[in-house]
Amino acid sequence: MTLRFLARRAFGAVLTLFGVSVIVFIVLRMIPGDEITVMLGTEAAALSPEQRASLEAYYGLGEPLLVQYTSWIGNVLTGNLGVSLRSGASVSDLVARRLPITVQLAVMSTVIGAIIGLLVGMVAASKPGGLRDAGAQGFGLLGLATPNFVVGALMIGVLSTQFGYLPTAGAYVGFFENPSINLQQQLFPAITLGTALAATVMRTTRGSYLDMRQQDFVRTATGKGVHPRRVRWRHVLHNALIPIVTITGIQFGYLLGGTVVVEEIFSVPGLGRLVLTAIAQRDFAVVQSTVLVIAGLFVFVNFLTDLLYALIDPRVRLS
Amino acid sequence: MSDIAQASSAPVGAVPSRRPRLTRLWQTKSGLAGTIIVSVAIILAVLAALGLTPYGPTAQDPTVRFQSPTAAYPLGTDQFGRDVLSRIMSGLVSSLLVAVSSVAIAASIGTLVGLVAGFFGEWIDRTIMRINDVFFAFPAILLALAIVSALGSGWRNTALAIGIVFIPLFVRVARGPVLALREVDYIQAARVLGFSRSRILLRHLLPNLGSAVIVQVALALSWAIITESSLSFLGLGTQPPMPSLGLMVSDGRNLVGQGAWLLIAPSAAIVIVVVGLNLLGDGLRDVLDPKDDR
Amino acid sequence: MTGEQQTVDATVPVEPDPDALLSVRGLRITVPSGAAAVEDVSFDVHPGETLGVVGESGCGKTLTMLSVMRLLPPGTAIADGSILLGGEDVARMPEKQLRRLRGSKVAMIYQDPMTSLNPLMRIGDQIAEGLRAHGWSRSDARDKAIEVLGEVGIPKPQRAARAFPHEFSGGMRQRAVIACALVLDPELLIADEPTTALDPTIQQQVIDLVVQLQRDRGMAVVWVTHDLGIIARLVSRMLVMYAGRVAEAGPTREVFRRPSHPYTSGLVGALPSPGGGREDLIQMPGAPPQPGQHPAGCPFRPRCPQAVERCATDLPPLLDRGREQGAACWVPPEDWSA
Numbered sequence: 045m046t047l048r049f050l051a052r053r054a055f056g057a058v059l060t061l062f063g064v065s066v067i068v069f070i071v072l073r074m075i076p077g078d079e080i081t082v083m084l085g086t087e088a089a090a091l092s093p094e095q096r097a098s099l100e101a102y103y104g105l106g107e108p109l110l111v112q113y114t115s116w117i118g119n120v121l122t123g124n125l126g127v128s129l130r131s132g133a134s135v136s137d138l139v140a141r142r143l144p145i146t147v148q149l150a151v152m153s154t155v156i157g158a159i160i161g162l163l164v165g166m167v168a169a170s171k172p173g174g175l176r177d178a179g180a181q182g183f184g185l186l187g188l189a190t191p192n193f194v195v196g197a198l199m200i201g202v203l204s205t206q207f208g209y210l211p212t213a214g215a216y217v218g219f220f221e222n223p224s225i226n227l228q229q230q231l232f233p234a235i236t237l238g239t240a241l242a243a244t245v246m247r248t249t250r251g252s253y254l255d256m257r258q259q260d261f262v263r264t265a266t267g268k269g270v271h272p273r274r275v276r277w278r279h280v281l282h283n284a285l286i287p288i289v290t291i292t293g294i295q296f297g298y299l300l301g302g303t304v305v306v307e308e309i310f311s312v313p314g315l316g317r318l319v320l321t322a323i324a325q326r327d328f329a330v331v332q333s334t335v336l337v338i339a340g341l342f343v344f345v346n347f348l349t350d351l352l353y354a355l356i357d358p359r360v361r362l363s
Numbered sequence: 364m365s366d367i368a369q370a371s372s373a374p375v376g377a378v379p380s381r382r383p384r385l386t387r388l389w390q391t392k393s394g395l396a397g398t399i400i401v402s403v404a405i406i407l408a409v410l411a412a413l414g415l416t417p418y419g420p421t422a423q424d425p426t427v428r429f430q431s432p433t434a435a436y437p438l439g440t441d442q443f444g445r446d447v448l449s450r451i452m453s454g455l456v457s458s459l460l461v462a463v464s465s466v467a468i469a470a471s472i473g474t475l476v477g478l479v480a481g482f483f484g485e486w487i488d489r490t491i492m493r494i495n496d497v498f499f500a501f502p503a504i505l506l507a508l509a510i511v512s513a514l515g516s517g518w519r520n521t522a523l524a525i526g527i528v529f530i531p532l533f534v535r536v537a538r539g540p541v542l543a544l545r546e547v548d549y550i551q552a553a554r555v556l557g558f559s560r561s562r563i564l565l566r567h568l569l570p571n572l573g574s575a576v577i578v579q580v581a582l583a584l585s586w587a588i589i590t591e592s593s594l595s596f597l598g599l600g601t602q603p604p605m606p607s608l609g610l611m612v613s614d615g616r617n618l619v620g621q622g623a624w625l626l627i628a629p630s631a632a633i634v635i636v637v638v639g640l641n642l643l644g645d646g647l648r649d650v651l652d653p654k655d656d657r
Numbered sequence: 658m659t660g661e662q663q664t665v666d667a668t669v670p671v672e673p674d675p676d677a678l679l680s681v682r683g684l685r686i687t688v689p690s691g692a693a694a695v696e697d698v699s700f701d702v703h704p705g706e707t708l709g710v711v712g713e714s715g716c717g718k719t720l721t722m723l724s725v726m727r728l729l730p731p732g733t734a735i736a737d738g739s740i741l742l743g744g745e746d747v748a749r750m751p752e753k754q755l756r757r758l759r760g761s762k763v764a765m766i767y768q769d770p771m772t773s774l775n776p777l778m779r780i781g782d783q784i785a786e787g788l789r790a791h792g793w794s795r796s797d798a799r800d801k802a803i804e805v806l807g808e809v810g811i812p813k814p815q816r817a818a819r820a821f822p823h824e825f826s827g828g829m830r831q832r833a834v835i836a837c838a839l840v841l842d843p844e845l846l847i848a849d850e851p852t853t854a855l856d857p858t859i860q861q862q863v864i865d866l867v868v869q870l871q872r873d874r875g876m877a878v879v880w881v882t883h884d885l886g887i888i889a890r891l892v893s894r895m896l897v898m899y900a901g902r903v904a905e906a907g908p909t910r911e912v913f914r915r916p917s918h919p920y921t922s923g924l925v926g927a928l929p930s931p932g933g934g935r936e937d938l939i940q941m942p943g944a945p946p947q948p949g950q951h952p953a954g955c956p957f958r959p960r961c962p963q964a965v966e967r968c969a970t971d972l973p974p975l976l977d978r979g980r981e982q983g984a985a986c987w988v989p990p991e992d993w994s995a
Contacts, residue, residue, distance in 0.1 A: 071510055185642075189585065191593050191596075192593070197612050201616055260767060260769060261773055265775065268790060279775050297500070338502065
């Protein structure tokens with residue numbers, strides 16, 4: 045992989061991140077009226093003078109918007125995400141504690157979704173028009189049409205009434221405290237989130253697998269006397285993987301958005317739940333910085349996708 | 364097999380059919396199914412909007428709490444004895460209202476911006492597309508959440524938020540064909556003839572985007588319904604007492620022990636409407652997308 | 658009464674030829690709709706021989722040759738007939754045995770070098786892959802692949818083996834495809850219009866390369882083409898196909914000197930100087946019928962200047978015209994109107 049390719053992609057990612065920060069900033073300035081009081085309403089009175097001063101300094105209140113923005117982004121760049129208006133806790137600390145939980149959830153659901161999607165897609169493509177293909181297509185249609193919260197709510201409904209298991213019962217246990225309980229707690233949220241991804245990956249896999257299967261180079265390989273299994277994996281699937289990787293990367297954003305909903309349903313204390321609580325409490329310092337972190341995570345994953353893409357496809361790497 | 368029979372019965376190399384496109388839409392399996400589902404949803408919503416639900420959507424009747432589905436209450440009743448079918452019909456009203464308004468906002472602004480980007484090209488295009496990429500960097504629901512939290516909840520703000528979030532989808536859809544059309548002879552000719560830019564944009568380029576935008580509208584409507592019901596589920600969309608499908612699912616999951624239908628009915632309603640819109644989108648793409656003309 | 662039912666063609670006896678490397682009899686290939694795209698095609702290829710197969714696109718020549726390797730696209734199938742390759746019937750061979758044959762006994766080079774190589778695999782690996790499939794060790798296969806790359810005229814084969822297809826020009830890619838095909842020393846090479854996608858200057862180089870490799874290795878080559886120039890210069894015997902059937906077969910010299918099917922006559926008449934120019938087939942008025950839509954009688958009749966009444970009802974078999982020449986036409990050349 046050339047350094048220039050890396051540099052170009054990294055530069056693009058940084059530029060996007062900058063834009064993201066501007067949008068987050070603008071969106072949260074759409075609230076009409078004087079900042080801290082409007083943000084907090086009656087709660088503003090609960091702040092100690094020091095807290096108020098530090099907040100005003102952090103947001104550069106009263107300053108022109110440009111100054112406010114630069115002071116905020118300057119702080120963010122030095123790792124200071126601000127202070128919670130409600131609890132006075134450092135947002136950086138809050139995020140640091142919850143980020144790994146959300147990342148774990150996102151990674152687990154991506155793995156689950158990608159594996160299920162790939163397998164079902166290949167089964168569907170192995171005999172297009174057959175019964176299993178029709179089943180897979182139905183799964184794809186339903187998977188795309190069922191919102192995360194419906195999957196989650198139905199899953200909890202079935203688990204609690206049919207199996208007497210309540211995934212939301214009990215406090216969340218970190219992975220390093222007790223991996224087996226942690227994985228149990230994350231499993232159903234991950235399956236919930238992975239469903240839509242599985243449907244998308246399945247559709248893409250089916251389409252690109254069928255497309256690649258009839259390419260000339262597949263015929264060339266067969267004509268060399270190569271075993272059909274190797275033809276399928278080394279030639280068909282390898283080439284079909286390119287659009288699959290792309291779509292998985294794009295879907296990761298959808299997945300991160302879904303964590304907000306799924307973490308709420310399954311009481312997983314991740315970033316998504318942090319945002320929701322902050323919105324409910326009108327704690328905009330937390331909302332602003334957390335939304336930025338989540339979007340940043342997505343930009344980072346897209347960057348990783350680009351690299352993965354280049355690893356698979358030499359044409360991208362060397363062009 | 365039936366596809367083959369159809370294909371071979373058509374004369375080879377015949378001039379592409381000039382039948383009205385809607386008829387062709389109903390000849391595709393997904394187009395027909397999608398049209399039926401979406402029409403039924405619209406009819407139910409219109410009836411509800413006219414107050415023609417079997418019961419009042421908010422009318423409580425303590426004597427019929429947690430009724431299983433019966434002839435009188437086809438989808439059962441909830442913890443207050445309210446008719447679930449009537450509530451779903453009213454919920455459809457707010458879902459469709461938000462979906463249609465938000466997609467109208469997104470499609471009109473997005474198409475226009477995409478048109479401008481594609482037509483002027485150069486730095487204007489680069490800037491617009493760069494901004495577009497930034498919007499794509501947000502998980503849609505997160506950005507919608509942030510906007511709603513700033514604006515406040517309620518269906519109007521929900522529609523506005525979803526509308527803003529979906530603008531980039533239409534920018535991308537509109538820009539592609541314009542870039543291609545820009546070089547086409549008759550557009551060049553219009554330029555040479557000295558037609559004004561706005562005339563070329565609106566009279567010559569815009570009509571050519573119809574197909575792509577229409578397909579995108581169907582799909583965006585389905586995503587808008589998913590986003591709206593998700594926001595409502597989280598308590599940030601449509602506010603009570605206005606019934607909303609997302610809120611019904613949210614309530615239903617806590618009452619699933621008393622009545623599974625309270626969870627299943629609104630869930631099914633959302634999924635069916637979204638499936639219908641997806642099928643409609645697929646059908647429209649089959650009929651309208653010139654790339655698929657064989 | 659029976660005089661008109663002359664025994665079919667001296668060039669292709671009914672029974673498969675035991676001395677032939679490839680002996681195809683009564684081949685029928687159906688497309689997904691069930692219609693026959695190739696029907697009743699018979700021919701032989703002897704060891705070391707060069708056969709040419711000509712015809713417009715869609716006449717079934719490529720399908721015929723793909724069926725020899727059992728590489729027909731999904732849904733397209735061999736419905737009838739036999740394809741004896743070295744005495745074994747490819748048409749009824751189990752997949753495992755087929756794999757042993759592909760590449761080692763018969764190999765193919767394809768029309769479009771841009772699409773016939775896997776874009777994600779290094780050239781050397783793609784050549785070595787065939788060897789690996791036939792039991793070679795990894796290192797032997799690698800060495801052999803580099804050796805063959807040199808043989809097909811690719812400079813710096815060591816480096817070229819590590820390149821990806823997109824780093825090669827069209828001509829280079831076709832050389833790589835040829836290397837893939839020849840790495841196991843097949844007895845029969847099928848060249849399916851290997852030059853149509855290339856620049857004219859490169860075309861000659863690729864043709865020369867195949868001719869030279871054929872001379873070096875003594876393999877048989879089937880040229881599938883619509884370039885009569887190639888046929889005239891390279892090929893000892895030729896097969897003219899029309900609408901999925903053999904229209905005419907015979908020694909190239911005889912067929913060019915005395916075409917005995919009106920279709921061949923039209924083709925040959927288009928050549929500016931016999932054996933010299935490399936003109937494509939002329940565009941005859943009309944188009945060949947689609948599979949499944951053949952008219953009754955002779956499929957060429959709607960375009961035929963010599964058609965008689967009988968052509969509308971009876972399908973002509975390949976009739977003997979002497980000098981090892983056969984043609985599927987009711988009207989012998991001496992009766993043709995000028």
